[in-house]
Amino acid sequence: MGVEEGFQPIPYLEGNPYTTDPALPGLLKRLLPPSVAAEVEPDLVRFGDEVITSIRAISERVAPPRLTQYNHWGQRVDVLETSEGWRDLKAVCFKEGMPGIFYERKYNEYSRLYGFAKIHLMAGDSHVIHCPMSMTDGCARVLELIGTPEMKRELLPRLISRDPSTAFTSGQWMTERPGGSDVSLTETTATPTEHAKGTMWPEFQLNGFKWFSSATDSNISVALARTGDTKDGSRSLSLFLVPLRLPLIRDISSPEPSPISNGIYVHRLKNKIGTHIVPTAELSLQSTKAYLLGELNQGVKNIIPVLNITRIYSGMSGIGGIRKCLAIATTYSQVRAIRSGTQVLKDNALHVAQLASISLTYRALTHLTYGTILMMGKVETGVASVEEQHLLRILTAVVKAFTAEKAAAAMEEAMTTLGGMGYMEEVGIGRSIRDALVEKIWEGTTAVLAMEIVRSAKNPTTFAAFGSWSLRVIDSVPDSLKVRLQHSLSILQAGIQQTLAVYKASTDMSPLVPRPALLLVGHTASSVFLLEHAVWSWNTKDTECETDVEVFRRWVVEGGLSGVMEEVRIAQEAVKSRIATNRSITYGSKL
Known part of the structure; x- marks a missing residue:
């Protein structure tokens, strides 16, 4: 039988990712003032059409980067080539105002919601382009807060530009071989030159070695380096702005400087499981x-705005990936017939339950992420309450870690709903899963972020804010x-009380907690x-009232x-015996 003969599967066709999304339109309807919603919603609908047409077409043209370290004369050149598709995706981000929307602040504290909604819609088709955009956003925020007037004049407009021909992207270099997330072991040193003082x-x-530098094709990067004694650990680190090529500022018509013009040499490209x-x-x-950013030996404190922003992007990458996989699964269910062609999957109760x-997971993660984004917008525009400031400190880390823990599993479930078709590479779910796995590691593992929250709980007002908000x-x-939700509300109240009790005892917390x-x-x-x-x-x-109530009830129960x-x-x-038993289960009793 020829391939054109016999049964022919009906292709599924995804709809506009905004108008067909089960959570986002209703959530923005609540969070945005009516005047803002009236302006941004038509743009989100337009952008949703762009995602499934032109942006998806661009994403088909991306390819992994290539590195040429030496030319045919044996000279070191370190030429990094990225695909046209990758560069075009980056251009789309700048043109659409990612991250420009956040700094134009046309909609004040709601600008973060608007801009992240665009990132949300694009994430599933972006090949993680928002990784460099997140660090660009973070660098812009650092310059806005502690950059010199000249840096703000010369660099900030490029980082938030909507013109791809002049826009800059930024990287972030923290990770080194000795420490991973533990930057106290940073080996890179910073030595002042004759121009270290009295200049903008x-x-x-x-001098040093950075083991993991995402977006190595960027124009600049922020980096930690040691400016004090090694014995002082992270307390002797400072934050620097690093040009990847010199001169940093040049006329657009000038030839691009050599990749090694600032003494930056690419040892190798990383061979990763995903984010290829x-x-x-x-x-x-x-x-x-x-160039030094902020005060000497305050590097960890000064890079925190970058981490806060990139962690929200990380959460958005997770829910954006689920959105794409869920859209594939639901549209497939509307065309795939079973039972000898007598029933479509969408009419099969067992399939729809899955x-x-x-x-349900997607909705919960989306509400968690956008609720936190609104708090970030309020803090950045100076309108956040003290309670919201405390909540943001907790929830930024929670969004990143909790979404990462849940996202890949939800995508795997979506894959199985397509059967063998879902396992096919061209469907795209497999890539989404591989790309999502990095979010469990990038910008801090769940364990690292868990300890960060424990440290924040040492300030009793932090979780007092969580309690007052939740109970309110x-x-x-x-x-x-209340009558309908009596059981689920009692479970939630118990969860809140346990949360407050756990972190109240943060100074004497079991290492397993x-x-x-x-x-x-x-x-x-x-x-x-x-x-x-x-x-x-x-x-x-x-x-959607009945659905919204049931979503809450089911998520809790x-x-x-x-x-x-x-x-x-x-x-x-x-007790200690359990910790010892964990060791024997893992390593055997002989270790």
Whole structure:
């Protein structure tokens, strides 16, 4: 039989990622003022059409980067070639205002919601282009906060430009061979030059080795380097702005400088499990010119805005990936016939139940992420309450870690709903899963972020803010709705009380508690955000009211909150014998 003969599968056709999204339009309807929503929603609809047409076509033309270290004369050249598709995706981001929207601030604190909604819609077809865009955004924020007037005049406009011909992207260089997430072991040193003082470009020379540098095709990078004694660990690190080529500022018509013009040598490109298109490399810095950002020996503090922003992008990458995989799965279910062609998958109750479970996770993560984004927008525009400032400190890390923990598993479930078709590379779910795995590591593993939250809890007002916010949302539930949600509300209240109790004892916490405790915060916070939306939907008699209420109920009762509460309890009660047993289970009793 010829391939053209016999049964022919019906191709599925995805719709506009904004108008068909199960969560985003309703969420923005609640979070955005009507005047802002009236302006941005038509642009999101337009952009959604662009995603499934021109942007998707561009994404088909991307290819992994290539590195040529030596020319035919044996001279070191370190030419890094990226594909035209990659460069075009970057141009799309700049033209669409990513990250320009965030700094134009036309919509004040709501600008973050608008800009991230675009990132959300594009993420599934972007080949992780928002990795360099996140670091560009973070660098722009650092310059806005602590850059010199000349840096703000010469560089900031390029980082937030909508013109791809003049726009700059930024990298971020923290990771080194001795420490990974532990920057206290940083080996790269910074030595002041004669131009280190009395100038708006305080100049240093960097010497060292950066083991993991994403977006090596960028124009500049922010980097940590040691300016004090090694014994002082992270307290002797400073933050620097590093040009990848010299001169940094040049006329657009001038030839591009040599890739090694600033003493930056590419040891090799990284061979990664996923994110194959992102040019990630190991770099050797040899008398590399760099400019101090902020005060000496305050590098860890000064790079925090970059980490906060990139962690939100990380969460957005996760939910953007689920959105794409869920869209594929739901549209496939509308055309794939089973039972000798007598039933379409969308009419099969067992199949739809699996899709509903994926959608439930997607909705919870989306509400958690956007609720945190709004707080970020408020902090950046100076309108956040003290409570929101404390919440943002906790939730930024939670968004990154909790979404990373949930995203890949949800994508795997979406893959299985297509059967063998889902396992095919050309469908795209496999790439989404591989790319999502890095989010469990990039910008801090779940364990690293869990310890960060424990440290933040040493300030008692931090989790006091979490408690007051959570309980206030529960108190807002109208009596008519409390009756329906009595069981789920009691579970949520127990989860909140356990969260507050766990972190109240942060100074005497069992070493097994921090990780499940972070997941507990993720479950409770996402539940509170879903409840907040359900209450709004109920009070306004929104058309999706019944669905919104049921999503909250199911997420609390069936989404894993009770399970993680039990994990925390077990970890709290763990004695030394359990820790020893963990070792024997892992390594055998002879170790």
